[in-house]
């Protein structure tokens with residue numbers, strides 16, 4: 472059984488490498504002048520994506536809730552080489568503001584080549600204690616605003632042969648303790664946009680849709696939460712951001728970052744009890 476497991480995991484890794492090897496090459500020039508909207512761009516992975524797009528010479532609109540911080544990120548984008556860097560503050564829990572942000576970008580940039588949906592609302596890292604209202608609110612921020620914005624931007628992306636990029640998580644494929652609200656919203660994203668990938672393909676759409684599966688990334692907010700409770704390795708947000716951008720630019724269906732999230736996602740259905748044991752023992756917790 473042990474040997475069988477090893478052979479299986481090795482074949483999963485080989486399959487992963489084969490897919491990576493044959494994936495299309497990234498052409499940085501293709502992003503020069505590209506019209507990009509990045510959400511959740513005041514901090515973390517979104518902020519790093521804004522800086523990478525800026526270095527590639529893109530025209531960027533960024534959004535998040537805090538106007539002051541957005542202004543600073545936009546200024547840095549200009550200094551890094553962005554052709555344009557505009558910002559608009561918005562609350563993604565609102566019913567109308569997500570669509571207004573897309574309209575703002577379409578108007579200011581005269582179209583859209585990349586719609587990168589990345590924002591998340593704050594959610595406690597703790598056992599669930601029955602707060603349904605929080606999950607309802609988080610669903611608005613992490614899920615409903617995504618489908619509103621995707622729909623609002625779709626016609627423009629059809630015209631430009633553009634890309635829709637969804638930043639999701641390993642927690643959109645696999646459950647884990649302490650994150651019930653968050654993992655619910657990510658499963659919803661994976662379900663919805665997985666379905667949309669089929670529909671776009673069946674419509675022979677011009678739009679590419681990438682769903683990005685991320686592991687633990689060393690953003691301030693994530694590190695704050697897992698400090699002292701887990702020894703799962705965290706990966707650099709700047710590198711995660713670059714990998715997301717490349718996935719969108721090369722029009723791939725998915726990204727697994729870091730690479731072993733692919734192995735974890737593939738093995739959890741095959742070996743549920745082993746995976747559950749590992750997950751439950753990767754946290755320090757006593758009831």
Ligand SMILES: *[C@@H]1O[C@H](CO)[C@@H](O)[C@H](O)[C@H]1NC(C)=O
Pocket residue numbers: 667670671674676
């Ligand atoms: C697919 O095409 C149909 C018919 O034109 C349209 O109603 C639908 O919105 C399209 N779906 C997507 C995801 O493009």
Ligand SMILES: *[C@@H]1O[C@H](CO)[C@@H](O)[C@H](O)[C@H]1NC(C)=O
Pocket residue numbers: 629630632674675676677
């Ligand atoms: C894709 O773009 C071309 C123009 O580049 C357009 O003629 C075609 O209708 C578009 N496809 C869809 C499904 O909108």
